Amino acid sequence: MLRFFRVAYVRARPLGSAADSAHDDERHDRQDGSYPHGSIGSLPGHRATGAAGLVGYLLNSAGLAGAFAIEYTLHHVFPPLGGTTIDGLLSGGTGRAFLVTSVVLIAGVLAFGVAAPRSGALPAVAIALYAVGMIPGSLRNPVPVPVYLAGLVIAAVGIAWMSARLWAAREESAPLQASGA
Numbered sequence: 001m002l003r004f005f006r007v008a009y010v011r012a013r014p015l016g017s018a019a020d021s022a023h024d025d026e027r028h029d030r031q032d033g034s035y036p037h038g039s040i041g042s043l044p045g046h047r048a049t050g051a052a053g054l055v056g057y058l059l060n061s062a063g064l065a066g067a068f069a070i071e072y073t074l075h076h077v078f079p080p081l082g083g084t085t086i087d088g089l090l091s092g093g094t095g096r097a098f099l100v101t102s103v104v105l106i107a108g109v110l111a112f113g114v115a116a117p118r119s120g121a122l123p124a125v126a127i128a129l130y131a132v133g134m135i136p137g138s139l140r141n142p143v144p145v146p147v148y149l150a151g152l153v154i155a156a157v158g159i160a161w162m163s164a165r166l167w168a169a170r171e172e173s174a175p176l177q178a179s180g181a
Contacts, residue, residue, distance in 0.1 A: 053119070056111030063105025063138065070098055070140065098141070105138040121169065122162045129158030 073094075078086050089095070113131030117124045133155030136143045143151075 050115070050118075052111055053115035056108055056113075056115045059104055059108030060112050061108070063101060063108045066097075066101030067105055067138070067140075070101060102138050102140070106135060109134040109138065122165055126158045126161035126165065130155050130162065131158075133158060 078089075081089075090098070109131050113127055116122055116127045133151045133153070136147045136151030137155050140148055
């Protein structure tokens with residue numbers, strides 16, 4: 001299924017330079033199922049997470065994008081509007097979109113939290129910190145602001161730890177790639 005998404009992505013992209021096209025053809029014609037460096041598939045342990053990992057990744061990404069859109073709306077669109085206008089928006093489609101975004105983000109965080117430890121590539125405690133922190137981070141309006149912000153700080157610690165682990169894994173594999181092994 002991941003191969004389908006890779007191929008669909010390349011076919012849906014606007015055409016670039018001839019070098020880009022040749023590089024894309026080389027990447028997607030590989031018979032060994034390997035992935036280009038920097039793609040989702042190049043992360044350590046990506047195959048061990050299976051479909052749950054892919055679903056978690058996609059839902060988490062969509063939920064985070066939606067959360068950024070909500071924050072932008074709250075800080076840059078709503079302030080000049082009157083209170084009755086904001087109330088009307090939140091009681092209609094905008095409020096439902098905010099709710100769906102929260103549900104998608106929570107589902108993605110939980111799926112990621114369940115699937116990621118199976119890969120063994122990330123520290124389990126860092127994954128738990130991210131998942132525990134993002135639950136109140138997903139529930140911006142129903143939880144008190146200090147709980148929301150504390151959740152984001154806890155999630156940030158988990159993200160930093162996971163990033164450090166992936167960075168270290170990348171550094172460890174760099175000599176192998178440079179030597180051609």
